[in-house]
Amino acid sequence: MSPHAPQGRWQGQSRRIHMQEVGTRDGLQMESVFVPTEEKIALVNALSETGLAKIEVTSFVSPKAIPALRDAEIVMREITRKPGFVYAALVPNVRGVERAIDAQTDELNLVMSASETHNQSNLRMSRDESFTALSQVAQAGRQAGVSINVSLSCSFGCPMEGDVAEQSVLDGCRRFIEEWGSHGVTLCDTTGMAYPSQVYTLIQAFRSRWPDTELTLHFHNTRGLGLANVLAAIDAGADRFDSSLGGLGGCPYAPGATGNVCSEEIVHALELMGYDTGVDLNALIVAARRLPALIGHDIPSQIVKAGQRLDLHPKAC
Ligand code: COA
Numbered sequence: 214m215s216p217h218a219p220q221g222r223w224q225g226q227s228r229r230i231h232m233q234e235v236g237t238r239d240g241l242q243m244e245s246v247f248v249p250t251e252e253k254i255a256l257v258n259a260l261s262e263t264g265l266a267k268i269e270v271t272s273f274v275s276p277k278a279i280p281a282l283r284d285a286e287i288v289m290r291e292i293t294r295k296p297g298f299v300y301a302a303l304v305p306n307v308r309g310v311e312r313a314i315d316a317q318t319d320e321l322n323l324v325m326s327a328s329e330t331h332n333q334s335n336l337r338m339s340r341d342e343s344f345t346a347l348s349q350v351a352q353a354g355r356q357a358g359v360s361i362n363v364s365l366s367c368s369f370g371c372p373m374e375g376d377v378a379e380q381s382v383l384d385g386c387r388r389f390i391e392e393w394g395s396h397g398v399t400l401c402d403t404t405g406m407a408y409p410s411q412v413y414t415l416i417q418a419f420r421s422r423w424p425d426t427e428l429t430l431h432f433h434n435t436r437g438l439g440l441a442n443v444l445a446a447i448d449a450g451a452d453r454f455d456s457s458l459g460g461l462g463g464c465p466y467a468p469g470a471t472g473n474v475c476s477e478e479i480v481h482a483l484e485l486m487g488y489d490t491g492v493d494l495n496a497l498i499v500a501a502r503r504l505p506a507l508i509g510h511d512i513p514s515q516i517v518k519a520g521q522r523l524d525l526h527p528k529a530c
């Protein structure tokens with residue numbers, strides 16, 4: 214813990230914050246190169262050893278829509294499972310659930326959008342159709358004894374429609390939790406439209422209604438507000454975040470989408486403030502350094518570029 218951390222609201226006081234890695238899903242879905250299957254498996258295995266809470270390993274979506282993840286089955290089957298660790302995958306429909314369950318996925322992440330326009334472009338159906346289709350998907354998952362999480366894209370704004378009403382986000386959450394029996398909900402800021410005061414209000418509203426539901430926040434750093442939003446969310450009672458190794462990521466069906474909040478940047482910041490992420494930051498940085506060779510370009514990570522706060526330099530002459 215930093216000796217300079219002040220007391221009060223900025224002091225983590227060893228509170229546990231759960232970090233969930235989405236780089237191999239949200240990150241790689243946006244890349245034009247196909248990362249070889251054995252490299253994906255090796256990356257997931259390395260991430261399993263870093264103390265993260267959960268990994269979204271891949272997506273069981275149409276291989277025509279997201280060719281970068283066309284090897285979902287092999288990756289999910291061949292990774293080395295660490296006991297107690299949750300290996301999740303995104304599924305858009307019943308076909309995806311069948312494939313995911315067959316490949317022994319621990320948790321299904323169902324996805325729909327808080328915005329009608331984004332739902333149409335991402336999933337090619339209306340929100341009403343998604344509610345109907347995904348309730349069947351959730352039922353199929355529950356019958357198979359698999360844990361269900363629902364991700365609500367564009368919960369903090371839509372790049373095509375603008376503001377999304379908080380009540381509409383909460384209405385969606387009510388259906389997921391009270392009607393479908395979802396174990397968890399993820400509020401996604403798909404294109405970095407969230408800002409701290411908005412985040413605080415929405416999370417407080419969510420928490421006061423569903424204190425026992427596993428709530429995850431999924432921020433993108435599109436406008437540089439990622440870490441500020443994480444801190445506002447923690448202030449409002451959140452303790453679970455998606456993040457992406459190296460800061461990769463983005464939705465191919467959302468104009469202007471860029472990377473998720475960067476795993477090593479968030480862990481670095483939270484640990485300095487005295488929060489307990491349980492993550493081995495050095496191991497995470499080593500894993501992030503593998504990315505440029507795999508994807509063929511530089512990564513946004515400021516921690517890979519600059520090092521940790523106390524990585525000191527020799528005195529300049
Ligand atoms: N797994 C594998 N193949 C699938 C599939 C799945 N879960 N869902 C659909 N397909 C295949 C169908 O078999 C069909 O293949 P064919 O053309 O060879 O017959 C093709 O995809 C189209 O299927 P259809 O049922 O008409 O679906 P669609 O065209 O309406 O596609 C989605 C809807 C959402 C399944 C598809 O667009 C998709 O997977 N998109 C990716 C969404 C995504 O990952 N977004 C980013 C993350 S939020």
Ligand code: ZN
Pocket residue numbers: 239401403431433462463464473
């Ligand atoms: Zn995302």
